[in-house]
Amino acid sequence: MILKHSKQRDAIKGFLMTRKDHPTADVVYSHVRKEFPNISLGTVYRNLTLLSDIGEILRIRVGDGIDHFDATVEPHYHFVCTKCNGVSDLNLDSLNQINEFADASFDGHIAGHVTYFYGTCPDCTKKTLS
Amino acid sequence: MILKHSKQRDAIKGFLMTRKDHPTADVVYSHVRKEFPNISLGTVYRNLTLLSDIGEILRIRVGDGIDHFDATVEPHYHFVCTKCNGVSDLNLDSLNQINEFADASFDGHIAGHVTYFYGTCPDCTKKTLS
């Protein structure tokens, strides 16, 4: 399958690169629509799936049942605010040691882990205090 | 909201307690149906949601888009096999230290984390070797 260039795909990836809050497909759709009023949700989904398949973006699942997307593909951890439901990046070293830790008492083979943290984000923490 | 007793709910919880493989709602449905042939999927979902709301069971999301349920409510970690897609428990001490680790470089407040490990389960590991 040889990729052909597409303005819609560029716009989708371009939009994702401007955001660090890991938008959902719906958010991507409503923003890209400003530039391509006729773009369909299906095209957005198709391209998000394609881009994550080829490793240009990340599909993130943080337990809310909705896929989020991230243009930062380097491994990093995510944080979910339990008040505003926002998703953000965490500046945190790899925790890969926990793989060996888990492997020690496990009969199969552990290849990796998925971790996200939850709590109150900086903004919601400030609002709670005031 | 005062709970009333229900045989269907008992059967659902009872079935979950016999299993350590974290069945999906569909699996619960097909098994409880042996005892209650007329039970509906809606009732199964309603009770699974109710039971997890009151903390009698756990709703587990391991990235496959399908909810799994677990009658063991004590904190523990899960493992997902990337070959057979099975979900199992891991015998692993709490990793709560990673919360403070993450909190150190974070401006909000971290209340906890969700982690699951993936790889090949004992059974699939054996099959691969043979």
Place this chain on the structure above:
DNA sequence: TTCCTTGCAAATCGTTTGCATAATG
């Protein structure tokens, strides 16, 4: 008798897909 719970079916939500047409190389 109150009101929670059920079965059934329809509805919802996020996501995927079939198809004819448009755009790319």
Place this chain on the structure above:
DNA sequence: CATTATGCAAACGATTTGCAAGGAA
């Protein structure tokens, strides 16, 4: 020209919900 990408709408799978009837306290 060959083939990928699009828009549209229909289909999908998991889950939720409205409603009238059944069951528990």
